[in-house]
Amino acid sequence: MPRDQFRLLMQEFHRAEEPDKVGQLASPVILLPYDATGALMPVAHVVMNTPTGITLVCHVAVAANNQEMRHAALGSPVRLKRSRTGRLEIVGLDKRAPGTLYNYTLNLSTAVMTSGNVSALTTRVVNLGELASVTSVGFGQTPLAAVAMYDASSNVVTIVWPGGV
Amino acid sequence: MRTLAPALATVMLSPQRQPAWQVLAYDVLSSGAPTMSAIIAGSATSAFQLNLTPYVHGGVTVEEPGDKRAAHITFTVSDHLGSFDPASGTYATYMQQHQVVHITAGDTTVPTSQYVGLFLGHVRGQVGFTIDRQALRYETTLSCYNRRAVPRYLKRRFTSQSYGNAVDFATICLDVARQEMSLSGTELTRFPGVLGQLTQFSTNTIADLSPLEALDKILEALGLVCDFDGDGRLRVYSRDLRRAPDKVFANLNLIASIEHPQADTETYNSVKIIGLDKNITELEQPEQALARATIPVGFWRPMHTVDVWWSNDRSLRARHTVLSIESSVNNSLILGLGTESYTETSEYGGRISIGIIGFLLSLIALIGVTLLAGAYLPDALNLTAVQTISVGRVIQSLTIQLALMTVATQSSGVYEVRGVPILPVFQEISATLTVDGTPDYLVNQKEITNDWVSTQEHLLALALVELIFEVAQSSPRNVSLVDDLTLEVGDMIQIPLGAAPLRLWVESLRRTMTRDQVPLLDITGFKVPEGAF
Numbered sequence: 001m002p003r004d005q006f007r008l009l010m011q012e013f014h015r016a017e018e019p020d021k022v023g024q025l026a027s028p029v030i031l032l033p034y035d036a037t038g039a040l041m042p043v044a045h046v047v048m049n050t051p052t053g054i055t056l057v058c059h060v061a062v063a064a065n066n067q068e069m070r071h072a073a074l075g076s077p078v079r080l081k082r083s084r085t086g087r088l089e090i091v092g093l094d095k096r097a098p099g100t101l102y103n104y105t106l107n108l109s110t111a112v113m114t115s116g117n118v119s120a121l122t123t124r125v126v127n128l129g130e131l132a133s134v135t136s137v138g139f140g141q142t143p144l145a146a147v148a149m150y151d152a153s154s155n156v157v158t159i160v161w162p163g164g165v
Numbered sequence: 166m167r168t169l170a171p172a173l174a175t176v177m178l179s180p181q182r183q184p185a186w187q188v189l190a191y192d193v194l195s196s197g198a199p200t201m202s203a204i205i206a207g208s209a210t211s212a213f214q215l216n217l218t219p220y221v222h223g224g225v226t227v228e229e230p231g232d233k234r235a236a237h238i239t240f241t242v243s244d245h246l247g248s249f250d251p252a253s254g255t256y257a258t259y260m261q262q263h264q265v266v267h268i269t270a271g272d273t274t275v276p277t278s279q280y281v282g283l284f285l286g287h288v289r290g291q292v293g294f295t296i297d298r299q300a301l302r303y304e305t306t307l308s309c310y311n312r313r314a315v316p317r318y319l320k321r322r323f324t325s326q327s328y329g330n331a332v333d334f335a336t337i338c339l340d341v342a343r344q345e346m347s348l349s350g351t352e353l354t355r356f357p358g359v360l361g362q363l364t365q366f367s368t369n370t371i372a373d374l375s376p377l378e379a380l381d382k383i384l385e386a387l388g389l390v391c392d393f394d395g396d397g398r399l400r401v402y403s404r405d406l407r408r409a410p411d412k413v414f415a416n417l418n419l420i421a422s423i424e425h426p427q428a429d430t431e432t433y434n435s436v437k438i439i440g441l442d443k444n445i446t447e448l449e450q451p452e453q454a455l456a457r458a459t460i461p462v463g464f465w466r467p468m469h470t471v472d473v474w475w476s477n478d479r480s481l482r483a484r485h486t487v488l489s490i491e492s493s494v495n496n497s498l499i500l501g502l503g504t505e506s507y508t509e510t511s512e513y514g515g516r517i518s519i520g521i522i523g524f525l526l527s528l529i530a531l532i533g534v535t536l537l538a539g540a541y542l543p544d545a546l547n548l549t550a551v552q553t554i555s556v557g558r559v560i561q562s563l564t565i566q567l568a569l570m571t572v573a574t575q576s577s578g579v580y581e582v583r584g585v586p587i588l589p590v591f592q593e594i595s596a597t598l599t600v601d602g603t604p605d606y607l608v609n610q611k612e613i614t615n616d617w618v619s620t621q622e623h624l625l626a627l628a629l630v631e632l633i634f635e636v637a638q639s640s641p642r643n644v645s646l647v648d649d650l651t652l653e654v655g656d657m658i659q660i661p662l663g664a665a666p667l668r669l670w671v672e673s674l675r676r677t678m679t680r681d682q683v684p685l686l687d688i689t690g691f692k693v694p695e696g697a698f
Contacts, residue, residue, distance in 0.1 A: 022593065049593060051437065051610060073450040077590045099442055099592035102621060105601040106632055109696040111407065113598065113629065125451045145451070 021080040023048035023057070023090075024097045026123040027147055027161040029070050032059055042070060044090065045160050046078060047121050047149065049098035054121040056149060056160060063091045074147060075124060100152065120152035123160060134159065166411040167394070167651045170279035176272040177650060183273040184648070186678045187218040187280065188225060188240065191265040192258050204265060205285065205397045206351040215259045217242050217266075220249065222304065224679030225268060227284050231654040231673040233381060233390060235314035238268065238284050241306045249305035251292045260292045266309045268395070270650055270678065281650050282396030283676075286311035312393040318346055318377045325371040325379070328364055334383050334617070335360040337371070338391075342399055345376040355400035362387055365443035365619040386617035388630035392654060402655025404634045406670055406693045410659040412651065413666075420660060421685055423667070424643040433635035435599040435610040438628045440618030446592040449585045455483050456582045460519050462494060462503070463575035467522045473582055474514035482512040486584030494519045494578035502527055505578060512587070519578050528571045535564040594621060598628035600636060611635055633697045634670075640692035642669055648676055648684040657693065668693035 027045035034041035042062040048055060060080065062069045069090060072078070077097035078090050103116035126134055126148045134148060134156045135141045147161035169177060176182060192198050192213040199209035220242040229236040242249050251260035258264075265287055271280035286309045293306035312318065323345045328337055335357055342348040342356065371379045380391045389401045414420065456473035475481040488507035495501045502524035509515045542557035599608060613631065618624055644660070652658070654674060660667045675687040 049439070049595065051612070073453075073586070073588070075448040075450055076588060077448075096441065096591040096593055097446070097448070099446070099594050100621075102594075102596040102624065104596060104598045104625065104628070106598050106629065107601045107696070108633075108636060108694050111629075111633070111696045113625065114601070124449065 020091065021048055021082060021088075022094055022096050022098060023060075023078050023080050024123065025072055025074055025076045025078055026056060026149065028074060029062055029072060034061075044069075044072075044078075045123075046080065046088070046090065047098060047123055048080060049101065053119045054098055054101055056121070056158070057088060058160075061089045063089050068093060118152045121149050121157065123147055123149045126156075126159075130156070166656050167281055167653055169281055169651060170275070172275045173271050173279050173281065173650070176274055182683055184270065184678070184683050185273045185277075185280075186225070186268060186270040186283075187216060187277060188221055189267045189269070190215045190217050190256075190259040191267065193265050194261060194263060195258060201265070201397065202349050202352055204267065215256055217259075220244055224677055226675065226677040227268060229654050229674040231392075231671075233313070233377075233392075236284055236286065236311040236393075236395075237309070238266070238286070239306065239308045241304050243302060243304040245301070245303065247296070247303040249294070250296075250303065251294055251305065254305075260288075260294075260305055260307070262288050262290065262292065264288045266307065267397075270648075282394065283650070284309070284311060284395050285393070285397035287315070289314065312397055313377070315346075318375065320375055321345075322373045322375050323371075323379075324373060328369040330364055330367045332364045332369070333359055334362045334364070334387065337364075337369070338380055338383055341371070341376050341379050345379075346399075348399055352398050355394060355398045356391075357401065360384075360387055360389075362617075362623075382615060383617055385613065386615050386623070386627060388627060388634075390655065394653065400653075402653070404655075405630045406633050406637055406657070406668075406697050407630075408657065409698075410668055411656040412649070413659040414646075414661065416661060419647040419649070421645040421647065422643075423660070423662065426641055426643055428639075428641050430638065430641075431609060432639040433609050433611040433632075434603050435597060435608045436628050436632040436635060437595060437597045437610055437612045438618060438624045438631070439593055439595040439612065439614040440620075440624050441616045442592040442594045443619035444592075445589050448588040448590055449484065450588055452485070452583055452585050454489075454581050455481075455486065455584045455586070456514070457580065458517055458582075459577060459579045460494075460517060461575060461577040462519055462521050464525060464572050467525050468518070468520040470516060470518040472510070472514060472516050475584070475586065476513075479513050482587040482589075483584040484512065484587060486515055486582050488515075488517065489581040489583050490578065491581055492577075492579035494521065494576045496578075497576040503576065503578075505580075507580075507582065515582055517580050517582070521574070521576060525571065525574070528567070528574075532564050532568045532571070535567075536561050539564065594619075594624060596621065596624040596628050598625070598632045600632070633694060637670060637691045637693055637697075640694075642667070642688075642690055642692050644669060644688045644690070645685050646688070648678075648686040652686065652688070658688075665695060668698060 023046040025044050026047045029042050029044045031040040032043045043059040046057050046060045077094040079092050079094040080088050081091045082088055100120040102118055104113045106113050126146045131142050132139045146159055148159050149157045151157050191204050198213050203209045222241045222243045225238055225240040227238050248255040249260050251257050268284040269280035269282050288307050289310050290308055295304045384391055388404045391401050394400050455475040458471050458473050460469050460471050462469045475483050486509050494503040503521045505519045507517050539557035539560035544553040544555050546553055654671055656671045658669050669690045670693055671688050671690045673689045676684050678684045
């Protein structure tokens, strides 16, 4: 079999065999009115590693058979399953979490690598000392126990809880 | 790269080559048959060996496709007696599936013992047999694949023993080869004893992988690939294109043709490596109630110490724990003399101590003083009733009632310990390496997930090897040259071509050996980017 055909096949094979994805809970699990009738669905925000970097995915549905997830704490690593059409669901707790992503470029003529941005998103409860500074408004804007996403330099990227789209 | 015997190496350099090859079949299925290890070591008895060379019709084609695919040969043997009829021929035993075929090559001027192995593998599938009465032909066709296609190596999954910290990857690979592939002795002489990369976790286990999957995954972390050589020995070759060429051709005398084929393969220009951080990350969860305790105290137990744990199995860890008093022991005491304290004894629990000794001692002292004072008080005189009143005894009796109340004193406190539970998790680390200047919309990224990669430095080193390897595939080359018995898949050759030499990574090889001619070796490979060396 020609090599390029073989490689295409192998790519398809790997796609089919793609393992579950890992993520990290960025919010508590809540019940969200999910359809037009207001039926409630347990959902949570999740931070996950995607080809474009570490990304926040909001309101990911929790699989029906996972009552343990209802009590999962913020920051818990979770396992995600992607449907063939690209919809995610949280299927359970996991032991590995997405971490730091280092981006580099390579100059082929010199074989020299150049360091790019470092992508590392963590989510945690905003502590009392930070409440005044996460927004320009100061105290009162961000509620106590709000959850924020932080970058590799521990700067707040966004408040992910309460809220999320 | 194969090492040739000195005499054969000398002949290879001379223009008077008289190429020769032989095809040996081994019976490994009969009772008393030699093991693969014995065949590879050259110690198999001749009783189970058959030299098929004189009967080979039209030559032998050896294909080594590389890229973790098994080498393959097809050849035909025939004689006028039908000796190779797999059903009833004299040599039918050797014409069965799973028997072993070994192809060696050399020169007629050197002994066959110095020939170099080009292929060793098993007969696979049904052996073909043709009787053509018009052409008076008895032909048997065999198709063989090398040990990379052995079912046990490819498919039988295993779970390894657990390896500790700082174990060289080669140790694990060799254990897999010995225990799961039953390789030993000569079969492992080409596998390195040290790979220079150590395990990072205190426990490392390979679970539910086939032996070749396991070896490929471990070696992938080092930019290596495993394969079997022409003598059936396990070996590794490197995908690192920055290394020096294995063979440098001084001129084009031995090169028959060089082709830049048109290729529409979409090659990768970016690589993403995902590994597992060698440091366990301890995630701090939101502060929450870890333990509650209701603790009673009284006169007969004025001090009470209770150990509390964050989980029943005492395995949950927490930090920054504090005592929250929901109901104080002083709520039912006067003067607030009860004491309450909390100590974090470990990450798994703490100790709550409450006491009312101060309160009790104060009361006892007060009682004692009052009784004594009562004894010294003079009686009062009631002139109307002409009687005396013992004021001191009245006070003493009231004091005794107070003492009795003290003895019956009981209180209790309700406490909650709050803290931040710790969740140990494996944190992924990843690195992307992209060819400089590639527009975002043209990035074609290859993703490799390998838990044997555990540090940023390791990620980058592997990403560099893989990206140069992938980029090189956009420049495929086909080269034909006079057969060079030293070349193997994974070798790098350098050919003088124009201003800059052509460095070619050998991805696959094909040679057809017929009688009385020097075979051509067809190499499919790709040009190493100039910047890589």
